[in-house]
Amino acid sequence: MILDAVRMAWRSLRTNRIRSLLTMLGIIVGIAAVIAVVSIGEGGKDAILGQFRQIGANQFLLEVTDRRSQSTLVTPEDLELLRSGLDGLEAVSALRQRLGLTHKTRPDGSKGAESYAIIAAIDPWYTEILELETIAGRQFTDSDHRQGRPVLLLSESTAQAIFGTTEVVGRDLELTLSNYRLQGLVVGVVRTLSGSMQSEFGQMADSGMMERVPGELFIPLATLERLEGRPDGYAMLMAASSGPENTAEVAGRLSAFLRRRHPEATESSYRTVIIADILQQVDTVIGYITAFIAVVAGISLVVGGIGVMNIMLVSVTERTREIGIRRAVGARTRDILTQILAEATVLTAIGGILGVVLGLVFSYIVTRIVGFGMVVDPRVIALAVLFASAVGLFFGLYPARRAARLDPIEALRHE
Amino acid sequence: MTSTPTSLISLRQAGKVYRSGRLHFEALREVNLEVAPGDYLAILGPSGSGKSTLMNIIGCLDRPTSGHYFFEGHDVSELTDDGLAMLRNRRIGFVFQSFNLLPRLDILENVELPLIYQGVSRRERRELALAQLEVVGLADWRRHLPTEISGGQKQRVAIARALVTRPGLLLADEPTGNLDSRSAADIMEVLEEIHQAGRTVILITHDAQVAARARRQVHIIDGHLTERPVGARPVGERPVAEETA
Numbered sequence: 001m002i003l004d005a006v007r008m009a010w011r012s013l014r015t016n017r018i019r020s021l022l023t024m025l026g027i028i029v030g031i032a033a034v035i036a037v038v039s040i041g042e043g044g045k046d047a048i049l050g051q052f053r054q055i056g057a058n059q060f061l062l063e064v065t066d067r068r069s070q071s072t073l074v075t076p077e078d079l080e081l082l083r084s085g086l087d088g089l090e091a092v093s094a095l096r097q098r099l100g101l102t103h104k105t106r107p108d109g110s111k112g113a114e115s116y117a118i119i120a121a122i123d124p125w126y127t128e129i130l131e132l133e134t135i136a137g138r139q140f141t142d143s144d145h146r147q148g149r150p151v152l153l154l155s156e157s158t159a160q161a162i163f164g165t166t167e168v169v170g171r172d173l174e175l176t177l178s179n180y181r182l183q184g185l186v187v188g189v190v191r192t193l194s195g196s197m198q199s200e201f202g203q204m205a206d207s208g209m210m211e212r213v214p215g216e217l218f219i220p221l222a223t224l225e226r227l228e229g230r231p232d233g234y235a236m237l238m239a240a241s242s243g244p245e246n247t248a249e250v251a252g253r254l255s256a257f258l259r260r261r262h263p264e265a266t267e268s269s270y271r272t273v274i275i276a277d278i279l280q281q282v283d284t285v286i287g288y289i290t291a292f293i294a295v296v297a298g299i300s301l302v303v304g305g306i307g308v309m310n311i312m313l314v315s316v317t318e319r320t321r322e323i324g325i326r327r328a329v330g331a332r333t334r335d336i337l338t339q340i341l342a343e344a345t346v347l348t349a350i351g352g353i354l355g356v357v358l359g360l361v362f363s364y365i366v367t368r369i370v371g372f373g374m375v376v377d378p379r380v381i382a383l384a385v386l387f388a389s390a391v392g393l394f395f396g397l398y399p400a401r402r403a404a405r406l407d408p409i410e411a412l413r414h415e
Numbered sequence: 416m417t418s419t420p421t422s423l424i425s426l427r428q429a430g431k432v433y434r435s436g437r438l439h440f441e442a443l444r445e446v447n448l449e450v451a452p453g454d455y456l457a458i459l460g461p462s463g464s465g466k467s468t469l470m471n472i473i474g475c476l477d478r479p480t481s482g483h484y485f486f487e488g489h490d491v492s493e494l495t496d497d498g499l500a501m502l503r504n505r506r507i508g509f510v511f512q513s514f515n516l517l518p519r520l521d522i523l524e525n526v527e528l529p530l531i532y533q534g535v536s537r538r539e540r541r542e543l544a545l546a547q548l549e550v551v552g553l554a555d556w557r558r559h560l561p562t563e564i565s566g567g568q569k570q571r572v573a574i575a576r577a578l579v580t581r582p583g584l585l586l587a588d589e590p591t592g593n594l595d596s597r598s599a600a601d602i603m604e605v606l607e608e609i610h611q612a613g614r615t616v617i618l619i620t621h622d623a624q625v626a627a628r629a630r631r632q633v634h635i636i637d638g639h640l641t642e643r644p645v646g647a648r649p650v651g652e653r654p655v656a657e658e659t660a
Contacts, residue, residue, distance in 0.1 A: 004531050015519055325515045328476065329529040329576065330504020332497045408476050412515070 005342035026304020027351030033297035035359025042375035057244035093125035121224035137169035137188030148222035155215035305395035312399035324411025344396025352388025424450035428482035457629035508577025512589035523557035567598030
């Protein structure tokens with residue numbers, strides 16, 4: 001009987017194809033939005049927060065924002081003083097980044113096309129703040145740092161992009177850094193826990209004229225300074241406090257210390273960024289976006305449901321005589337109720353399925369463009385279709401009861 | 416009160432009053448009627464005579480407001496709406512003046528319709544409906560829509576639908592009212608055959624010539640029923656409809 005009702009419903013909906021489709025629209029949009037939010041949102045959260053999640057809550061950055069005196073507001077002497085003791089400061093590292101050029105290496109060993117690489121020059125304290133996981137080879141030694149040896153660490157993706165393999169320990173790589181040329185030796189492959197942070201805070205813009213290899217290339221800071229000379233100052237410091245509870249306090253103390261050392265600095269010369277705060281903000285923003293779209297989807301489903309109710313009421317009125325005929329040949333009130341409910345439910349269930357398809361297609365396109373993975377959860381899909389059907393059942397109830405309560409004699413007389 | 420065991424239909428002092436606010440309209444007054452199984456009865460009356468009300472009651476679409484109506488021994492006024500629906504579904508076949516086929520279903524599906532509400536399987540429904548369509552000679556038209564066939568054919572489909580459940584009673588309300596004389600004669604012939612096959616037929620009409628085809632006639636005027644004396648005309652001879660055709 002239910003199967004007959006569903007079959008009848010399907011036929012009836014097919015006869016009014018355009019009307020059915022338009023009626024479904026609210027449901028389609030609502031379900032598509034839900035599917036897209038879940039698929040893109042989860043994937044996006046992973047992509048944005050994935051690497052950051054492992055960073056401790058005690059890290060922060062200090063940037064010199066005053067561009068005129070940027071080179072002198074954090075001097076090497078400042079660093080030495082800081083390291084000899086600032087209350088609560090566990091480690092501080094000067095970080096310099098350069099945009100370098102390198103050649104891709106063809107399988108036969110010859111040089112291929114030129115491409116950019118972000119080169120991070122790190123001092124020995126860097127790894128006290130951000131861990132580098134060794135995949136192959138070794139990391140920089142104290143003597144690498146002391147002597148400024150031309151040694152390189154590559155992240156996995158960089159190795160893959162340049163050499164086409166991650167087995168690159170012991171291979172030579174030539175880098176061009178503005179006016180200098182560096183004949184480097186790859187000593188290790190590392191996994192960074194902070195990949196996108198470096199490029200985010202690095203101050204170079206991708207020009208788009210040349211391909212940039214993903215990931216990072218590390219050299220000892222001393223190696224860069226041997227080429228360029230020791231700088232008068234640094235533009236950015238990375239630091240860690242002794243614990244997450246005093247990060248903000250230590251960050252404030254650090255900039256206060258620097259302002260004391262540099263009377264020419266203004267209030268806004270230094271900016272500190274607590275990484276945990278950024279993560280918090282990103283998490284909050286994603287939460288807001290998800291909530292907003294969920295509300296839109298909810299409204300869309302309610303509006304869609306009301307649309308379904310409206311159309312079902314019209315349909316019941318149009319088919320009063322049909323209902324009368326069915327009643328005359330023996331349909332019980334519950335048969336009529338089932339028929340109209342089946343129609344509303346099949347309508348929204350199809351809307352739900354179309355919505356899922358639309359949502360997945362949309363998520364696929366967006367994640368392809370943005371470049372992170374899409375998370376498809378079959379349970380969410382099943383739940384979405386089920387929910388859409390429930391909307392039909394709920395909003396079909398009123399029209400169905402109206403239809404079932406029609407007096408057969410009146411209904412038969414209806415033109 | 417019980418019904419006469421031999422009667423298919425038994426109306427005892429049945430009345431129907433319509434109330435609407437202060438308005439009070441008596442459509443049927445103390446109607447008594449016995450119909451035996453196998454009867455061919457015509458209920459003759461002008462429009463507004465209460466004939467439709469009587470048909471609705473006999474067809475179990477409505478209940479009398481006073482008196483009793485027994486159908487196959489069941490007191491209809493004691494049945495629930497679902498009980499009435501079941502009775503209509505299994506024991507009564509309707510044929511209407513305006514055919515009342517569902518326009519979006521094809522001929523075969525229209526004939527299948529009552530069987531759906533009996534819970535008969537799809538395959539069995541097909542078979543029974545097709546067999547019934549063959550009886551009325553329209554099996555070849557089974558995939559056509561009602562809009563694609565003539566009035567006479569529509570009424571044959573309606574008759575097939577009415578008979579597909581093998582009901583005890585065929586109730587025909589002005590079955591020739593929307594037909595040309597030739598189709599009308601044809602449908603009257605079909606009803607005659609149904610009667611000959613032993614089924615009870617009740618014909619409701621305002622047309623004396625149509626009513627003359629029945630074995631028995633009752634007149635209804637202003638809600639009062641009067642039996643026309645049997646023998647006022649020769650039974651079953653010289654069908655009037657054919658004379659005029």
